[in-house]
Amino acid sequence: MANKLIVTAAPHITSADSTQKIMQRVCIALVPTLIASVFIFGINSLILTAITVAACVLFEYGYCKLMGREVPVGDFSAVVTGMLLAFNLPATLPWWMAIVGAFIAIVIVKQLFGGLGYNFANPAIVGRIALAVGFAGRMADYPKPENGIDALASATPLAVVDQLGSSDYLTLLLGNHGGVLGETCAITLLLGGIYLIVTKVISPMIPVTYLATVAVLSLCFGLDPIVQLLSGGLMLGAFFMATDYVTSPTTDKGKLIFGICLGVITMLIRHFGTMNEGVSFAILLMNLVVPYIDVLTRQDRLGIAKAKKGGAAK
């Protein structure tokens, strides 16, 4: 017996949290929005989400098998990617296009770069952008709410932003207007975001600074900040896409800079660009500079004299 004791380095316990649990919580946080989407755009929302999730999981499984890599069984990260991708598609998109998007997200953006933790950008964002560029017509063909209560008479509220007033706030909050399937209902996205913050999956730093920057810049540009906050992909992007661990900075300082830059780029695209929507490109652009932000925003170490080397990071 004496020789059978296990000897390992400390610590000997780990927290109850795991990658799998974190990903599951993200899925849970997305469910209210999915339900809202079914109410707004019909059962197509659910079907399309099921297709992208299945496609993402199968692509991940297939690729790992093919490459002889260990299949990341049940870490749920492919499910999250599938859900987020679907949320970025119009509910009426042909199924095969959605599957192409899933292929780009999982195989090209995630697995070719090494799998979970190694992707350079948010897979769902790149999937959305690739589809938006490749199938511009279908991707911009935002369906109107099926229940037909109020469609704001436009594809996306951002196209008619000047005509919207305070009487439309409720419509924007409830998401009863045109758009991709998971971005319209601001209230459920907010709910999901708060759930993620409360369960400590995400830090509030990125969403808060992102939304605050958008609000402040809206005022500077003479736009209605509430309309800007509640429309387009902002809520979905701020809480679910910009907070992706792999492609966002680690430290609070880094997150602060990241959030502000996202807000600035989003508003520049929305206000000065030809596109209505700036969130996806803002996130993609910022994803690419995260490694630099990380190096430049390291924490102050306890007891280490500051600026000893004088900008050694540069």
Next chain:
Amino acid sequence: MSKFLKRSAQGAGVPHEKRTSSLETVVMPLPSKIVLSMSQHIGAPAAPTVAKGDQVYVGTVVGKAGGFVSSDIHSGVSGIVDGITTITAPNGAVQTAVVIIPDGEQKVDPAIAPPQVTDLKSFQDAVRASGLVGLGGAGFPAAVKLAPKNLDEIDTLIINAAECEPYITSDNRCLIEDTHFILGGVKAVMKYLNIGKCVIGIEGNKPEAIAKMKDAIDVPGIEVKTLACRYPQGAEKVLIENCTGREVPFPGLPSDVGVIVMNVTSVAFVGKYLETGMPLVTKRLTVDGDIVKDPKNVEVIIGTPVQELLEFCGGLTDEPGKVLYGGPMMGNCLADLSQPILKNNNAILAFSRKWAHLPKETNCIHCGRCTNACPLGLSAKEIVQAYHDGNVELLQELNADLCMSCGTCSFVCPAKRPLAPSIAQAKIMMKNGGKK
């Protein structure tokens, strides 16, 4: 807010598991033998002063300090020296040890008498003679700690009673049962080192101890500070920052910011020693773990084999998987149960194989929890990456050598990566100039 952007240093919300906290300390009867390692402290090993067949008494010196940073070793039993042998410590070091077979009479060495303490010098000499080492775990000789070079700059004595490791409650019992000795020790240190202020830092999960201590304080200058229950609250640098707002420079010592930190059990021992003159020969420790039949707080003679201590606690209910010296966050694994209790042990924890099983390691998802939890503001994931890349320059830039191996990063990692052990390897690589 400013500290918030500087470094989040969230620490870890470890499970407390302090089920022995209300169990009064029981004294373990004489073991069949005691094995006294000559290296129960940081610094030079002590040299045995006895030989096989010698008669020793309770309190007899059996090992003489081997230098300035070293400590005497005393016998906790009266009996006959069985021999000088070697034991292999958990870290793999082979150490000299004196084995004594008790005669059951527990006759006290006639030389034992309360020390004559009148000034700083005689106080320091008394502490040196007592064989006291830092009882919180590090085992740093107390006499050295109480002789800082810049004594006139020391303005605060901090008593570390955070006890932030799960399971361990021996400090809690010390606060409750030895309140009088703690206060005596604190007053002596404050008097002879001329320190005006003392902060006793206790984690908020010990309300009985906090109340008892607050109640007992009868002189100005001593205060009890209730600390948040966040691991590693009891880490010296963290404790100093939370009690005084001062940052210990690196490299440097607490005395550089005018502070001396003593573990609560250490200071209680000082108080007791000044009254009785009995050197450090027993230790209170928590025996717990999922397979320990009767978890207890036990006062045990130093050198008692762990096996006998576990038997005193009702034995084990299942085959042991891991047995630890100390807590589950920083404790060392025992390779076998014949190992003796050391001066700086504060717990023996025995766990089943099932408990000892650690989940599989998966890919880093860059969640940043290790970075935001690190009490010192280090970035574990970057350090580990630099280590795997063999990038010593980056390790220097990241101050990997600041790491104190508290294990917080490993604990919080959702991908279950062994970050703390990897950083320990990285520190070795830095010392070796790039060789793994």
